[in-house]
Amino acid sequence: MQALASTKIELEQVPTSPDGLPDFTSDSYKDAYSRINAVVIEGEQEAYSNFLDLAKLIPEHSDELIRLGKMEKKHMNGFCACGRNLAVKPDMPFAKTFFSKLHNNFLEAFNSGNTTTCLLIQCILIESFAISAYHVYIRVADPFAKRITEGVVQDEYLHLNYGQEWLKANLDSCKKELMKANKENLPLIKSMLDEVSKDAEILHMDKEELMEEFMIAYQDSLLEIGLDNREIARMALAAVI
Numbered sequence: 110m111q112a113l114a115s116t117k118i119e120l121e122q123v124p125t126s127p128d129g130l131p132d133f134t135s136d137s138y139k140d141a142y143s144r145i146n147a148v149v150i151e152g153e154q155e156a157y158s159n160f161l162d163l164a165k166l167i168p169e170h171s172d173e174l175i176r177l178g179k180m181e182k183k184h185m186n187g188f189c190a191c192g193r194n195l196a197v198k199p200d201m202p203f204a205k206t207f208f209s210k211l212h213n214n215f216l217e218a219f220n221s222g223n224t225t226t227c228l229l230i231q232c233i234l235i236e237s238f239a240i241s242a243y244h245v246y247i248r249v250a251d252p253f254a255k256r257i258t259e260g261v262v263q264d265e266y267l268h269l270n271y272g273q274e275w276l277k278a279n280l281d282s283c284k285k286e287l288m289k290a291n292k293e294n295l296p297l298i299k300s301m302l303d304e305v306s307k308d309a310e311i312l313h314m315d316k317e318e319l320m321e322e323f324m325i326a327y328q329d330s331l332l333e334i335g336l337d338n339r340e341i342a343r344m345a346l347a348a349v350i
């Protein structure tokens with residue numbers, strides 16, 4: 110009896126259209142979307158301001174970093190349109206709190222001139238998080254949001270790539286700081302994912318799939334930076350211990 114009752118609740122939580130996609134008009138979808146959409150809008154807004162800060166830390170690349178930052182503003186506008194299209198009001202106070210710890214760590218690093226930490230937070234962790242979320246979302250999004258997200262995810266690789274190249278070129282002098290910053294910030298990404306995984310599930314986004322996609326983007330970029338397998342394993346373990 111118990112099993113039947115809980116199955117019923119789950120079906121009610123995730124209404125599905127005949128095509129296997131979620132019912133984008135259901136109250137449960139719109140409720141979950143109000144938080145996920147806000148998180149993405151806030152994430153793009155933070156990314157914009159982080160790239161402007163990075164332009165101050167690396168003045169020799171300031172034009173490129175400002176150009177990357179402007180892309181984030183466009184992404185933000187695109188995701189605002191996705192919310193409007195579904196008649197959903199994004200829950201911005203939720204999203205501000207959601208990002209606050211990572212935001213404070215970025216600012217603290219910026220104020221101390223820790224370029225490595227800033228690049229790890231924005232270009233490696235946040236961009237890998239965005240890439241994984243967007244890949245999974247594209248498979249289950251409404252047609253309007255799917256088109257927008259497909260365009261956005263291509264740009265996110267350019268952002269990841271910027272950080273990757275800088276860290277690769279400076280690896281000898283920044284490895285220690287990179288490891289330390291990773292230990293402090295990767296666990297935040299893990300708890301942020303935990304915090305939205307229930308809402309993501311309602312959007313038909315599977316948590317394990319999200320983690321898998323994240324690990325692919327994150328580990329690939331560490332490999333590209335020039336870390337060896339043992340160092341990458343040690344860094345990835347910071348998410349679980």
Ligand code: PL3
Pocket residue numbers: 145146148149152153156181184235236238239242243246265268305309314
């Ligand atoms: C940097 O360009 C953008 C930063 C955005 C970070 C967003 C992370 C989103 C995690 C929420 C999981 C579900 C996502 C759904 C996608 C619309």
Ligand code: FE2
Pocket residue numbers: 153156180181184239261265
């Ligand atoms: Fe973006």
Ligand code: FE2
Pocket residue numbers: 156181236239264265268
């Ligand atoms: Fe980005």
